[in-house]
Amino acid sequence: MGLQAAPEMAAQFGGLHPDSRAQALVGEVGNRVVQNTHAGEMAYQFDFHLLADEQTINAFALPGGQIFITAALYKRLETEGQLAGVLGHEVGHVVGRHSAEQMAKARLMEGLAGAASAVVADPNDPQGSAQTAAVVAQVVNMKHGREDELEADRLGVRFMAESGYDPRSLLGVM
Secondary structure (H helix, E strand, O other), rough: OOOHHHHHHHHHOOOOOOOOOHHHHHHEEEEEHHHHHHHHOOOOOOOOEOOOOOOOOEEEOOOEEEEEEEEEHHHOOOOOOHHHHHHHHHHHHOOOOOHHHHHHHHHHHHHHHHHHHHHOOOOOOOOOOOOOHHHHHHHHHHHOOOHHHHHHHHHHHHHHHHOOHHHHHHHHHH
């Protein structure tokens, strides 16, 4: 689902950033974080994307390993270590299956809402079910719970340290 939704998510943030060197750095740092940690042993296909959006300060991960950082956040980072920390945090969300769990909850809620509306539905006003991309977009816009964020923080710090980055680099990001 993450692979299917990646192009639409990129489009929502202005597409990919045109700076090929910056795009390459994001990919290199992200891949270093994955290849030097147990994240690289997982079945996920991690891909790292720098988005063109220069207004929204954000980074997020889709289920399965599609990871994004906006230009607005990227340009505020001062070191490669800070970038590794942000990407490591997002890799932590993938490894922790946080978005997948949120999607499962969202689908459960959709099913319950659908069942409830079927009981009181007007047969003259049918509604279609939500598409996968809409569910994924909803998940991206939802906030992770405190436990998920703490787990992603712990994993991100561990991943960056295992990849040779100084975890104290994250202090500047915070």
